[in-house]
Amino acid sequence: MKHALPVLTVLLAIVLAWYLAAVALNAPWAQDQAARAGTNLTPTALLHATMVQERPVLPAPHQVAKGLWDGIAGQKITSKRSLVWHAGITLSATLAGFAIGSLAGILLAVGIVHSRVMDLSVMPWAIASQTVPILAIAPMVIVVFASMGVTGLVPKAMISAWLSFFPVLVGMVKGLRTPDRMQMDLMRSWNASRAQMFWRLRLPSALPYLFTSLKVAIAAALVGTIVGELPAGATAGLGARLLSGSYYGQTIQIWAALFTAAALAAALVAIVGGIERVTLKHMGLAR
Known part of the structure; x- marks a missing residue:
């Protein structure tokens, strides 16, 4: 209390x-x-x-709550007016982009830690990639994929991956470099190979950093998906609800979609946090 x-x-x-x-x-x-x-x-x-x-400049809290109730409990899940249905569309692209971005971030981090050439060449470009506003990138990605006949989940997932890979990359690089020189020298004195040093020392040391970055990445992935839905003129997804609400001045609809996105992000971060606790406890690394 x-x-x-x-x-x-x-x-x-x-x-x-x-x-x-x-x-x-x-x-x-x-x-x-x-x-x-x-x-x-x-x-x-x-x-x-x-x-x-009906169309307030700023909806009152009870109006947003009613909009949420109508969109979640007041509609069938299969209805295109259901916030659950739209959240499911956004979630699918978010998870796909999160998986792609996380895998790319982890692989690049491993390469950067083990190769000075990659550290000097890839890391600056990874940092520079985050200086370009996602709102400028998203339309170009949509147009390029559309010209190849690819629409729907894939372009949104790539935009989502763009935002999510960098936190994972930075966190994983920091984590893999956590072992100090004495620990590394001790592993070498035991004639450990680079693979053994990675799996038995570097990776366990990096897991707390990795999970922390994954929480940031999955929230960023959701933002990327919603941003990707805006320039595409999508008819499904939380971004589409925001877009249609802005077109027709439905501010209650906009706020309801925003709160749904916030709740979805909180749920995703909580799930990653739950996986973190179970994993670290299993490995004896629980804090």
């Missing part, structure tokens, strides 16, 4: 500030509508009017 109280206090403050902002941003439209109708709104009526608008 002592740990929950500060969290609940902050959450209450956020909700209160959200309601105040909703009133301030939605009030001009309500007053304008009342002026056109030739009526004056009392403070109570004005407050109520800011809370029930």
